[in-house]
Amino acid sequence: MQLKSITTIFMSVLLLIAACDDTDRLIEAGWNKPTNISPIYVMTSDLNEESLQVVQAGITKAQDYLGNYGPLKVFIIGSDIEAANVVAKEFCEWTYEGQERIDECLYEDQGIDIREWAKYKSGSATAETDGRQLSIPTRAVTIANPPYDPDDDGLIGGYKVAMHEYIHIYQHAHLTDDDEIPGWIEEGSAELLAMFLAGKYEEYLNDSVKLARELRENHPGLTIEDLEDDKTAEELQKDCQQCYWRLQYETGSLATVLLINQTSMDYFFKEYIPSIFYLGKEKAFENAFGYTIDEFYITFEEFLNLPESEQFEILKPNPSLD
Numbered sequence: 001m002q003l004k005s006i007t008t009i010f011m012s013v014l015l016l017i018a019a020c021d022d023t024d025r026l027i028e029a030g031w032n033k034p035t036n037i038s039p040i041y042v043m044t045s046d047l048n049e050e051s052l053q054v055v056q057a058g059i060t061k062a063q064d065y066l067g068n069y070g071p072l073k074v075f076i077i078g079s080d081i082e083a084a085n086v087v088a089k090e091f092c093e094w095t096y097e098g099q100e101r102i103d104e105c106l107y108e109d110q111g112i113d114i115r116e117w118a119k120y121k122s123g124s125a126t127a128e129t130d131g132r133q134l135s136i137p138t139r140a141v142t143i144a145n146p147p148y149d150p151d152d153d154g155l156i157g158g159y160k161v162a163m164h165e166y167i168h169i170y171q172h173a174h175l176t177d178d179d180e181i182p183g184w185i186e187e188g189s190a191e192l193l194a195m196f197l198a199g200k201y202e203e204y205l206n207d208s209v210k211l212a213r214e215l216r217e218n219h220p221g222l223t224i225e226d227l228e229d230d231k232t233a234e235e236l237q238k239d240c241q242q243c244y245w246r247l248q249y250e251t252g253s254l255a256t257v258l259l260i261n262q263t264s265m266d267y268f269f270k271e272y273i274p275s276i277f278y279l280g281k282e283k284a285f286e287n288a289f290g291y292t293i294d295e296f297y298i299t300f301e302e303f304l305n306l307p308e309s310e311q312f313e314i315l316k317p318n319p320s321l322d
């Protein structure tokens with residue numbers, strides 16, 4: 001018994017040292033600080049200048065607000081599989097080192113995704129941070145087939161998606177490997193800020209209130225806390241993919257607004273998010289908002305059960321905090 005607890009303590013200390021080492025390494029590499037290195041855009045040969053412009057505008061807009069985190073490569077994928085394969089190779093070489101790992105990326109991992117995005121003309125996008133393991137850490141955004149809808153001036157299409165993914169790059173710059181923030185904060189706050197920067201904040205809030213209410217009516221009891229349980233989240237993804245996304249995005253965004261209205265947009269992104277790196281997710285949250293994440297779930301649950309008009313009243317920006 002005693003030996004077991006000594007072993008447990010020893011293992012915990014080892015894990016702690018390993019975690020701290022990685023945090024120190026990342027700090028030394030400037031991982032959680034802005035850089036002067038400009039993003040590099042890599043695009044498949046089948047796309048035209050418009051795709052580049054839309055994505056570039058989104059990345060630049062988000063960087064103007066959050067700062068320039070890099071070195072960053074932005075990979076834009078079209079619908080030609082051969083051309084996508086060329087870009088996939090560059091993505092893998094940017095994100096991993098060692099031929100074996102690069103080949104694994106290209107033939108068994110993200111390389112497959114990138115070629116499939118081309119094949120199915122997908123509109124997928126990701127923010128990749130596996131490159132943080134490299135001796136000189138890198139980051140990558142991949143985005144397929146922008147601008148999506150030629151009728152919306154690229155505003156919501158590739159422009160907003162590029163911002164959303166860059167916001168993830170910023171969030172990940174302030175997270176250590178073993179301290180991830182809840183999915184609803186990650187997705188909900190990324191989508192909220194992207195919509196805000198795209199000038200669609202009010203429209204998005206109105207839609208989010210309606211969609212979150214609809215989800216509540218059709219699936220009573222389902223809430224953002226369910227996303228934190230791996231098993232429940234997995235089942236939900238299988239049984240109702242749309243519920244899963246509505247919880248992460250629209251419902252998560254409403255939860256984010258409650259936190260922002262208690263402080264401010266600037267405070268949420270520029271004080272709270274960077275503090276996670278040093279304090280860890282629980283302490284950073286408590287420090288920023290005055291309650292634990294679990295206590296917040298209770299407050300948010302009460303909010304979700306209010307009539308629509310009262311919800312809108314609460315979601316109004318707090319003028320005294322501007």
Ligand SMILES: [Zn+2]
Binds near residue numbers: 164168186187190
């Ligand atoms: Zn996202």
